[in-house]
Amino acid sequence: MHASVVLLVRYGEIALKSTYVRRHLEDQLAANVRDMFAANDVECVVKTERGRLFVYADDEVAALKLLRRVFGIVSISPAKEALAKLETLTTAVVDYARPLLAAGQTFAIRPRRSGQHPYTSQDLARVLGRAVLGAIPGLTVDLDEPDVELNVEVRGPRAYVFHEIASGAGGLPLGSQGTVLAIADDEPGMVATWLVMRRGCRARVSGRDPFLATLRGWDPRLATLDQMPVAVLVRLAAEKGEPVVLPTLDFAASEGETPFVLRPLAGFSRDELTNLTRRIRER
Structure with a gap:
């Protein structure tokens, strides 16, 4: 399957469990996502990484709707995936920002990193912010109450750019408690x-x-x-x-x-x- 979108799936309570229990619950959550998509005839590929599930799908609207009905999920963000290399990531962020921002608006870069990289989160915010300012005239940075927040999550060799955070059902994965x-x-x-x-x-x-x-x-x-x-x-x-x-x-x-x-x-x-x-x- 060649997916056109990746959705970052976050969970809450699961992350607080012991390693053994957490892995069991992550596996159960991933299986429940696959069941929900299969029952609604929507294709997806699910990958698991500590603290996140990554759901690849072609139909973003349908995928987001279904993920919001899977117990255990706290929030979901449709994202653009890119390489974590700074030059490549900068291009991806600028391309992502163009349809979202226009002259007169304010924005903020919200970076997060997991893993080893040749830059800090502050470096990332500074470089990406300057790139967006240079590409879209008339913008202003506002770190307190921006019109648009551009979230950049770097995990190992991959990075994910998103601005939307949709709430999920929360709770624990179905089938995990009898x-x-x-x-x-x-x-x-x-x-x-x-x-x-x-x-x-x-x-x-x-x-x-x-x-x-x-x-x-x-x-x-x-x-x-x-x-x-x-x-x-x-x-x-x-x-x-x-x-x-x-x-x-x-x-x-x-x-x-x-x-x-x-x-x-x-x-x-x-x-x-x-x-x-x-x-x-x-x-």
Whole structure:
């Protein structure tokens, strides 16, 4: 595959884990990205490097949309890839800046480096800033509140230039924290299930089609169960020794509950529930 764009994928909690656990979670995250793209018939190539995933794709809009629905991803940036050699990188940054900047605007270069290079981050900011100023007349540097921030991330022999940082779903990769049973026959049930999925759990869900379809947009491998009353689902969870997710909005106990009951919506206000429902349904 000859990809036309690379997307820098950042994660949060994963980076804080031990080396062994981090590698496991990175592998799970990469596999989930591939699953999401394959389920939506979008081609991609995924490469893993500590602290980052690099996703190569032809359709930037579709790729960004799908990556925002993969749990474990904190943010995404479509980027231009270049060699880290200063002369080559300077040309790439100027070419990238031309369609973004015009006379009268302000900008800033935000460099970051990982690895050994014959220049410092300050050198990089100075050289690239001067090059952009010389190529596009009428610009001004503003390090505090620029109109456009040009981010330059140098990692070993490669460099990545970007200006957009899109938020991701956050959380942990699906499949990294076991399996739960859940019920999603209304909006609270759908939101409760989503919150547990966001913490890395695969859910087997009993519910109605509109809510199951929404959840499947976040997990192409979503497993479904026949519709059943809450009491039956709780008994099933007890029999199988699996946690069960219930959508109640308070801390009140229900008859027949077991120690495996999870209530992720406990303490949520109605407004918080409504806002989260809207976010989950965004496409």
